[in-house]
Amino acid sequence: MGKRVEIRRLVTGVPGFDELMGGGVPEFSFNLIAGTPGSGKTTLAHQMMFSLANPERRALFFTVLGEPPLKMLRYQQQFQFFDFDKLDNSIKFVNLAADMLDGDFDRVMARILDEVQEFGPSLVFVDSFRSVVQASHASEQGPADLQHFIQHLGMQMTSWQATTFLIGEYLQPDAEAGPVFTVADGILWLSQLVRGDSMVRKMQVVKMRGVSQKLGAHTFRIDDKGVQVFPRAVLQGPEVGKTVYGATERLSMGVPELDAMMGGGVPAGYSLLLVGPSGSGKTILATEFLAEGVRLGETGVIAAFEKSPNQLLSHKLNQLVQDGKVGVINTRTLDLSIDEILHDLVTMIEKTNAKRVVIDSLSGFELALSAIFREDFRESLYRLVAVLTGMGVTVLMTAELEDRYNMLRFSSYGNAFLADAIIMQRYIELAGQFRRVISVIKVRGSAHSKDVCFFDIDDGKTVIGERLANYSGVLSGQPVRGRRGLRVKKNLRIL
Amino acid sequence: MATDDDSPRATIGRALASDPNAIVNTSIELLELMANGLIGIIGEQGFETLLFRSAHRVNLAFPWLMFDPRARPADPEFNLLRSCFDGRDLAESTAAITLLFNTFIDILSLLIGEHLTMLILHAALGRRAGAEKNEQGAA
Numbered sequence: 264m265g266k267r268v269e270i271r272r273l274v275t276g277v278p279g280f281d282e283l284m285g286g287g288v289p290e291f292s293f294n295l296i297a298g299t300p301g302s303g304k305t306t307l308a309h310q311m312m313f314s315l316a317n318p319e320r321r322a323l324f325f326t327v328l329g330e331p332p333l334k335m336l337r338y339q340q341q342f343q344f345f346d347f348d349k350l351d352n353s354i355k356f357v358n359l360a361a362d363m364l365d366g367d368f369d370r371v372m373a374r375i376l377d378e379v380q381e382f383g384p385s386l387v388f389v390d391s392f393r394s395v396v397q398a399s400h401a402s403e404q405g406p407a408d409l410q411h412f413i414q415h416l417g418m419q420m421t422s423w424q425a426t427t428f429l430i431g432e433y434l435q436p437d438a439e440a441g442p443v444f445t446v447a448d449g450i451l452w453l454s455q456l457v458r459g460d461s462m463v464r465k466m467q468v469v470k471m472r473g474v475s476q477k478l479g480a481h482t483f484r485i486d487d488k489g490v491q492v493f494p495r496a497v498l499q500g501p502e503v504g505k506t507v508y509g510a511t512e513r514l515s516m517g518v519p520e521l522d523a524m525m526g527g528g529v530p531a532g533y534s535l536l537l538v539g540p541s542g543s544g545k546t547i548l549a550t551e552f553l554a555e556g557v558r559l560g561e562t563g564v565i566a567a568f569e570k571s572p573n574q575l576l577s578h579k580l581n582q583l584v585q586d587g588k589v590g591v592i593n594t595r596t597l598d599l600s601i602d603e604i605l606h607d608l609v610t611m612i613e614k615t616n617a618k619r620v621v622i623d624s625l626s627g628f629e630l631a632l633s634a635i636f637r638e639d640f641r642e643s644l645y646r647l648v649a650v651l652t653g654m655g656v657t658v659l660m661t662a663e664l665e666d667r668y669n670m671l672r673f674s675s676y677g678n679a680f681l682a683d684a685i686i687m688q689r690y691i692e693l694a695g696q697f698r699r700v701i702s703v704i705k706v707r708g709s710a711h712s713k714d715v716c717f718f719d720i721d722d723g724k725t726v727i728g729e730r731l732a733n734y735s736g737v738l739s740g741q742p743v744r745g746r747r748g749l750r751v752k753k754n755l756r757i758l
Numbered sequence: 759m760a761t762d763d764d765s766p767r768a769t770i771g772r773a774l775a776s777d778p779n780a781i782v783n784t785s786i787e788l789l790e791l792m793a794n795g796l797i798g799i800i801g802e803q804g805f806e807t808l809l810f811r812s813a814h815r816v817n818l819a820f821p822w823l824m825f826d827p828r829a830r831p832a833d834p835e836f837n838l839l840r841s842c843f844d845g846r847d848l849a850e851s852t853a854a855i856t857l858l859f860n861t862f863i864d865i866l867s868l869l870i871g872e873h874l875t876m877l878i879l880h881a882a883l884g885r886r887a888g889a890e891k892n893e894q895g896a897a
Binding site: 359361 | 797801808874
């Protein structure tokens, strides 16, 4: 027999929430769900309650308001988790408004205990607990009585073997809520952040006794299914995000000449940044990368942020998608969090056992994020790439590069350091024509070609041409043939 | 005639029709049971507001039916409502009571949905049936 008491976890089934809580809500804990008005406190409480409650684990939901319970029932039943069949047998709503009017804590406590004794719940919710706190101000009873009330309630609920949730509206942790914050075993803080026209919901486990919770603020979304939390990807231990540089396994890009330039293809588990100006053929090369994987029996995933499905899905890619060989994460929503996207990516990668992932493009990706997340895009992208490569998938990210020809850049965001390999596409002007050139800038831990080669797009395929051996000044965008170049240089010298 | 109409209105109609000659008593009893169930969920204030709104609308058709459930002291046995029916003939009382319940049920259904309203109604009627069974057993 173990010396330590085992704290059982109540698995709420709220997507992502249990992961955040280190496996679920500790049984018999006394918790506070706090946050700003409209931040989703009641919805989260209801979702947990409807998920957890059954005839053997009944739930009591106390409301401390007048008419609003009608509205609460009206709106909460719109969520899919609202199960009418659980009302009465497993869930009972009780209104405490009348008991709370004069702020008599003893009366409120007596009523709560009567109801608890009669119904025998394993889960108790009090919404909104701030009403209790405010009632203490309206009455002659002060903070000391409130603290006593809360301690008494917490103790009673624990001895009744109930897991308790107090729900309260707080703009920020304030003095009046002090006693609650002190006594609570767990504190969940819900908030809404608005930047520009977009709004993001955040959830933070401020405190959770006896649980190894996920630190930091995590984004969550509320839709007709209820709350879905996207725990912030945290890099843990050396095995996550660890890439074996110079890995022996190489993945073909689907363009043999390019594979040769890379020293035999892109090493498995690498992040590859494909940069180039608009129309240079980045998406086409990315499609060839996925198609080659499919040809070899590997599934892939593409996250399309820039183009609508019709624009993105060339006949070739469309067929791969139709065949179930490539999964598409397509979103043009502009209020995403990087963790939401990562969640979708990881889910699809696991579901399809994908080996190749394409993010097309980083520019669209950044745009799809809520303005709040754009500020720390680099840090977020670092986590995303580390998690994906840590899963062993090879990630190809496209990035549009506005070529200025007077400076050499590999990314608009200074994100090139994130990539294990970089391929650059550019336009040059030659004899009055735009020509495409391609070069491999870096393949970490591997030898690779230093050539700059012509390339073209022919029938949806990347065709690598001759290297620009006899040209100089290629990076200026206006190369000249070698001898003429020398003459130019001579002239320049003369001049 | 047997009916399988289990809408809230039909359910209430059947309950009120169980003893047509004692419709006032039956309706007050039913109202008390519904009040017990509803106050537990939406609070006394919520219930009283709903009932006041219903009474106000019925009052347009039956001006003699005038009572304010929000008035204090509280009137949990609905004595004020009962007194409205003093001296009224059965047909008029039946019409007013039916309209009061239908209005109340309609507002409640509109706010919380027919399904939840039916759950509350069935719970109230179930308690009524249980009480009647106990009375018969005791007799």
